[in-house]
Amino acid sequence: xxxxxxxxxxxxxxxxxxxxxxxxxxxxxxxxxxxxxxxxxxxxxxxxxxxxxxxxxxxxxxxxxxxxxxxxxxxxxxxxxxxxxxxxxxxxxxxxxxxxxxxxxxxxxxxxxxxxxxxxxxxxxxxxxxxxxxxxxxxxxxxxxxxxxxxxxxxxxxxxxxxxxxxxxxxxxxxxxxxxxxxxxxxxxxxxxxxxxxxxxxxxxxxxxxxxxxxxxxxxxxxxxxxxxxxxxxxxxxxxxxxxxxxxxxxxxxxxxxxxxxxxxxxxxxxxxxxxxxxxxxxxxxxxxxxxxxxxxxxxxxxxxxxxxxxxxxxxxxxxxxxxxxxxxxxxxxxxxxxxxxxxxxxx
Numbered sequence: 001x002x003x004x005x006x007x008x009x010x011x012x013x014x015x016x017x018x019x020x021x022x023x024x025x026x027x028x029x030x031x032x033x034x035x036x037x038x039x040x041x042x043x044x045x046x047x048x049x050x051x052x053x054x055x056x057x058x059x060x061x062x063x064x065x066x067x068x069x070x071x072x073x074x075x076x077x078x079x080x081x082x083x084x085x086x087x088x089x090x091x092x093x094x095x096x097x098x099x100x101x102x103x104x105x106x107x108x109x110x111x112x113x114x115x116x117x118x119x120x121x122x123x124x125x126x127x128x129x130x131x132x133x134x135x136x137x138x139x140x141x142x143x144x145x146x147x148x149x150x151x152x153x154x155x156x157x158x159x160x161x162x163x164x165x166x167x168x169x170x171x172x173x174x175x176x177x178x179x180x181x182x183x184x185x186x187x188x189x190x191x192x193x194x195x196x197x198x199x200x201x202x203x204x205x206x207x208x209x210x211x212x213x214x215x216x217x218x219x220x221x222x223x224x225x226x227x228x229x230x231x232x233x234x235x236x237x238x239x240x241x242x243x244x245x246x247x248x249x250x251x252x253x254x255x256x257x258x259x260x261x262x263x264x265x266x267x268x269x270x271x272x273x274x275x276x277x278x279x280x281x282x283x284x285x286x287x288x289x290x291x292x293x294x295x296x297x298x299x300x301x302x303x304x305x306x307x308x309x310x311x312x313x314x315x316x317x318x319x320x321x322x323x324x325x326x327x328x329x330x331x332x333x334x335x336x337x338x339x340x341x342x343x344x345x346x347x348x
Contacts, residue, residue: 005154009176013185019190021210023195025050028057030187035109035167036067039097042126043090050194056085068107068322071098077262077336084342088264093121111135124170132182140173141186145193151198151226155215160226201264235300238273239309239310241299243345244288246317249326250346251288252336260303267342268324269310279313289318301341312345 002203014191024030027050028043040060044053060081064070070078073095082091097119101109110116111134117127140146152171158165177185196204203222204212216222244251250267257263274282276293283290294314301308320326327336338346 005172006175007156008215009172011213012176012189012210013180015209015213016188016192017180017184018029020184024187024191025195028054033134035130036070037061039109039122039126039130040212041318042129043094043121044085046090046126047087048085049077052085056082064241067101067109067176070095071102075263076265076335076337080335081337083242083337084340084343087154088204088261088339091120092263096120097122109134110150113137113139120196124166127183128170129186132186134183136181136183138177138182140170140177140182141190142170142173143193144174144199145190146186147192148199148226149189149197149210152203152216152222153210153214155219155221155225157227157278159229161229219294232305234305234307236307236309237271239308240270240272240274240279241310241312241342241345242268242279242283243312244268244283244312244317244318244324245315246288246326249320250332251317251321251324252332252338253324260306261339261341265336266340267312267338267345269342273309273311274313276313280315283315283317286321286323287319288315288321290315290321291318292316299341301344303341310341310343310345314345 027041029037036167037057040071041053041057044057044060050226061082063077063081064073075095076093078091078095082088085091090345100119101107105115110119111126113131116122116130117124122130125141125143128139129140131137132141147169150173151160152158155176156165158168160166160169173189192208196208197205201252205214205217205222208214208217211217214222216225242251252265253264254269255264269285270282276296278306280293282289292315294316299310299312301310332338
């Protein structure tokens with residue numbers, strides 16, 4: 001089977017690379033081989049749609065145009081630049097990695113795969129992408145798009161979520177790119193997965209340059225691949241959120257450094273679903289002296305492994321309790337980054 005797969009995969013470049021040159025999307029991070037913007041884009045694109053990333057990418061580079069700027073930025077400004085993009089540990093690891101580049105590599109982004117892989121927040125996929133795109137090194141970049149293309153092409157019945165399977169796919173693709181342009185090849189396979197070999201719904205086999213090679217297509221079994229682990233059911237948690245205002249300021253607080261949304265700004269919140277009477281009593285106990293319960297709103301937010309069902313109480317207060325930080329509009333705009341779970345209460 002390995003030999004058969006190798007023969008099949010060896011035919012890909014001559015078919016896929018011409019397709020990529022004529023069909024590749026015009027994306028801002030493809031205009032440079034500078035490792036900083038390429039690395040930034042790869043981190044932003046994890047678990048996030050391309051269209052959602054474009055604006056963040058441009059704003060981030062405008063505010064922090066160099067790795068040195070990223071290493072020196074204070075956490076509140078960093079989180080504000082990332083606000084709404086989600087998976088905030090990505091931003092924290094970007095800064096940690098930038099600090100390593102400055103302190104260990106003299107401000108020069110490392111140019112070997114092993115040194116790139118050693119940076120905080122960088123796994124085999126990102127290391128392969130940066131190494132191939134920026135430095136022309138023959139390392140594959142195996143993400144979900146690539147695994148899906150591979151699984152359908154080869155009709156692979158192994159679960160692509162298993163580390164051993166990912167490593168095998170990476171090893172097989174490494175043989176393919178050893179004598180071609182690895183940057184173009186890696187981006188071409190990812191582009192095929194994003195535009196043609198689609199993850200949800202039927203793939204666009206009629207326009208696929210590899211359709212005649214594809215074993216899943218030949219058998220009419222495209223939707224059976226890739227084989228994935230069954231996702232665990234998300235647990236649900238009830239949360240009570242307080243939207244407290246006083247003297248044209250809003251109450252916010254920093255979450256504990258560890259755990260979900262660790263170290264980020266948040267609206268005051270507690271576990272459980274309080275009724276109006278208990279909510280007002282708690283605000284009074286906090287020393288904020290509630291004047292009026294303006295309204296109640298229910299929201300939901302889905303994280304990877306947990307789903308929050310939130311009850312939000314909008315309460316006008318007489319005092320700015322010392323339990324919280326009270327931020328005016330300008331402070332919120334410049335320094336206070338609220339994750340979407342809480343920000344949605346301010347957008348309605």
